[in-house]
Amino acid sequence: MLKVNNIDVYYGDVQALWDISFEVKEGEIVALLGSNGAGKTTTLNTISGLLRPRKGNIEFLGQELTKLPAHKMASLGIAHVPEARKLFPEMTVKENLLMGSLMPEAKARREESMERVFTIFPILKERAWQAAGTLSGGESQMLAVGRGIMACPKLMMMDEPSLGLAPFLVDEEFKVIERINREGITILLVEQNVAHALKACTRAYVLEIGRITLQGKGEKLLHDKHIEEAYLGI
Amino acid sequence: MAKKSWFLPAILGIVAIALPPFLGGYFQHILILVMMWVAMATGWNLLGGYCGQASLGSAAFFGLGAYGAGMLYLHWGISPWWGVIAGPLLAIVVAIPIGLVTFRLRGGYFVLSMLAVCETIRIIFLNWVEMSAGPLGIVIERTWGMEKLPYYYMVLAIAALSLYVVYRLMKSKFGYYFVSIREDQDAAEGLGIPSTKYKMYALIPCAGIIGLAGAFYMNYMAFIEPNTVFPLIISATMILSVMLGGPGTFWGPALGATIFVLLSELLRAFAGPVIGTIHYLIFALILVLVIMFLPNGIAGEGDKIKRLFRGKKPVYVGGE
């Protein structure tokens, strides 16, 4: 579904990614793991078109992404649930959700999607008229995911969905991710919470200082020596 | 910044000193204007270009400098040449409270607040007739009549002084702090640089230099009134000169001011008779094009020394 082939990415003159390649197949949950500063968000931003690779290319459903402007991604069916929520703080919860469904196809199913979001996250229905900036951390995260669902995407890219959440909420979060995946949305997950992510994902890639150092099935990596030492603290 | 860097200034200095006596009065006059704007643009650049606090109200300091000189004569009959001390002093004294208030604001809002401050000062000078003679303005007796050279060397000294002050400041630790505040104020504060304090350290010489130019203007033009020394166009000319030459570069503002004065005079006096009343339109169009295509000015875009402290520019590595 999504193929990233040998990309190099720079910030100005500083290289951030070296020769990154990976693939996401339809129906999978693929996790991109790594510590802070490893280049995970950079990778997602490159797929989203906010950054341009200097080398290599990205394909989505056979279409070349690297030449398209950022705002075209949504119409191809890629939803980006960004890090730090990136909600629209002065707009209400409902307006934030509506913003998720700007593309014609998503717009046609707006009511239906909204109901779907409200069944997954009942709390959002209660808060529908509240400004997004006033939500708690957990609620903001729900809204961010809900906004992603509103787009009826084929691929949802989630950037650190568990960041800053209380432990019981993290469990909830991963349940939701699996649920969304079961409902037919492919997921590319970027996580620091390696243990949780590896349990949830089909396959995973490990990024270290801008390079992919490990890859494989989630379960298998969970028992990898390097992973245990570096990330799980065993 | 190699050895040859003093070579060019020395030649320029020699030319600036030796050439004018051989020019006609008109060209001497133009050179006087050039030097005045060189001083002002250099002063503005200290706060705007190096410290990143672009002010759209620096005409306030110019006007205060001019009035500092003019009011000496108006109230006490003292020679306005003492304004060379009184003018900058007045500008600095007023600049300190202004800075304390407006430096709390950032970016565009700082620009606008300075504009508001400048306009307020203009209106006060216009209305407070007892203090400033209001719209009647101040007319003084000129010291030298036809002779332009004394004025020229005076303003040349002012320009050289302003360049020297800026050079010394930028070579000291102040320069490093100014640039770090410009590049990232939060990070600078994180490193323990009190930003408001260092902005004040940039503002004070900036106001002093511009005030000095104002005091000179009073002596040279022999007439000031609030609308001619406080208008937006003076602030804008300072900024545009710096933009043209290169903000945050040492020679850029001087270069920009020279080009600015010469170009506008060239278009007005020599092209004007040919192209008629559109000469100013052409001038304005050139400005738009320069801002669009040379946003870092001639000096800034021209060479590789884009920023004085390039290594200190924050770089983003990896994730965020």
Next chain:
Amino acid sequence: MKKVKLGLLLGLVVVLVAAFALPGCAPEVAPPEEEEEEEVPTGPIKIGINFPLTGAKANFGTMDWLSIQLAYAKFGVEEVGGRPIRFVIEDNRGDPATAKSAFEKLATLDEADVVLGGYTSSCGVVQAAAANDLKVPFLICNSSKDAITMEGWEWVFSGARVPASHYGDNMWPMIDEVLMPGGVSKVALFYEMTDWGTSSAEALRANFEARGIELVYDEPYDSDAIDLKPMLAAVKAAKPDMIMAVSYLMDASLIARQAGELRLNVLCFMGQAGGYTMPEFVVNAGENANYILTTALWSPFAPWEGELAGVKWTNQEYYEGYLGSYGAEPDYHGAQGFAQWMICLDALLRIDAAGETINRETIREALTETKLMTTMGLIEHKDWCDDMGHCYTNQGLPVTYVTQWQNLVQEWVWPVEAKSADYIFPVPKWEER
């Protein structure tokens, strides 16, 4: 780095030393510019023109220049003493520093023999100072700032311009003989915040107070104001018998309109020349212009006439000529421009008649003896002092008078000897018009 610093320091020292040492020896360094006395110039007589022809003030600067051209064509004198007359035009954009640049260029590069210019006060005073420094005769067209001719500058000639504090001179007899007996004892004075407004107000204030008239309102206002109603409402609340307003063109129109809207009823509304006498005033103020009295420096039907260079002229001819040539009505600025060329031409002709060479010095001498009937009345350059203690040099004093807008026409009502209509006083209330 050390070396750089040293070099810069050295450079600075050199500059500073030079800055203070050179002015002393400068006179020797500068080549003397004066030509040899005996040589008779043969080139054209150069007339410098220094007006705002672009920029915010261009409309009046252009009117001056067009009127000068009109006068040049009217009197048909194209050469004097075998030397053709050539105009050198400089645009100063209404900016004092530019006006000075333009003057310097005219004086040194173009070697103009005489310069006509000066629209705004700030440009006028800067040009006059330059003229005196550079020893070039300078005729001020409009700049009304009193101080321009109060500095004793012998190269500066006021020509047909009127010092701001004398705009209302001929109104006082009318106030004494008509308005005060008619019940005017409280006056509201407001004036635009410019040199002209402030100087006018000073003279007006002193004269009102000398007559025992109470000033119930006395404020300057910002001429860019959009809504003058709040000020007018305050004026209305002060209950004056008479309004004395010093305003330029568009604020005059706004004030007339908004006074009407507020039904600001007074015995008489007196404007101080400026906006209230301009043809555009009635266009912009419409019916509200009616009954407004105003002091005036000039109007199309002032009965001035005379002969210059063998050509007979009348004031009306100037008005019609301007209207015919440029499709717009001139106001007093244009008349001053026209008069200024007459004064200049008269001086040139007199020098030629006396058999002298035309140069800056002889032009200056000729101008000091100017006594000429112009479109602004009789202009005579004299040195004199007024009762406010202002002492003028080379200052003429054109006759001022009072006009009143009646049925959208500006009629001459005072002094009555030359009236074109009777004054209406007190004026009807707004409700009853």
Next chain:
Amino acid sequence: MALFGQTIICGFLMGGVYAVIAIGMTLILGVMKIINIGHGHLMMVAMYVCFALFTSLGLHPYIAMFVAMPCLFGIGYLLQRYSIHRVRFVDTILPQTQVLLTLAIGLVFVEIIRVIFKSDFRSVYTPFSSKCLYIGDMSISLPQLISFGIAMAFVAGLHILLTRTDFGRSIRATAQDLDAAKYMGVDALRVSSLTFGLGMALAAAGGALLLPIFYLFPDIGVPFTIKALIITILGGAGSTVGALSGGLVFGMAESLGAVYWAPGYKDVVGFVIFLLVLLFMPGGLKTVIKR
């Protein structure tokens, strides 16, 4: 009492017109964070469009407005798309490059208009311009009242556009988080160009409303830019209700300042309000209203 009442009426009516001019500014400043110093100059261009239509076809400015608005919309759109936007993301030392660009663009427009129409003062005076209603001793200018009504209609219309339509929400979203808006599929350049155009069209409307009660010359713009900026900051950038309330408060403050302080110092009132709001109430009136 009559004086106070009259002062309030004058301030209120003027405030309505100010609000329309400022609402275009609030859209541009609040939504795109662009400080447009050329705002008043472009309003001046619109006024000349109306003036030209009045002199050539005899159209009243209230009708000519509907020609001037699309014209200015187009100018605004092109300016943002091909000029101002270019500068916004260029790596410059002065982050305020964009402010200076709008200043220079304003100068260009002034000079273009000057070449076409000269520096002469113009006005669209119709007998209707001075019609008034009288309540006791106080007068209410009819054209100002109508302007006020039209102004309110524009404010309401814009409010609905911003809160009830996808386009309006996209505008606000772009303002609040540019990257997130891009993730949602918002074409930021298109939205910002359209918004700039819309802001300019509203400035044009303000100019057209001003024309019958004021006059016109090429340099008219600067004071209006300043007024619009003050009102925008006062009301809270990006808020229609804020711009409206800011306009009314500002109009009132100016009017009271002229009567009870001095006509000459009137503008200082605005600047003082501006600085105080910037320093102590950065969100403007908007934050107070919301509470």
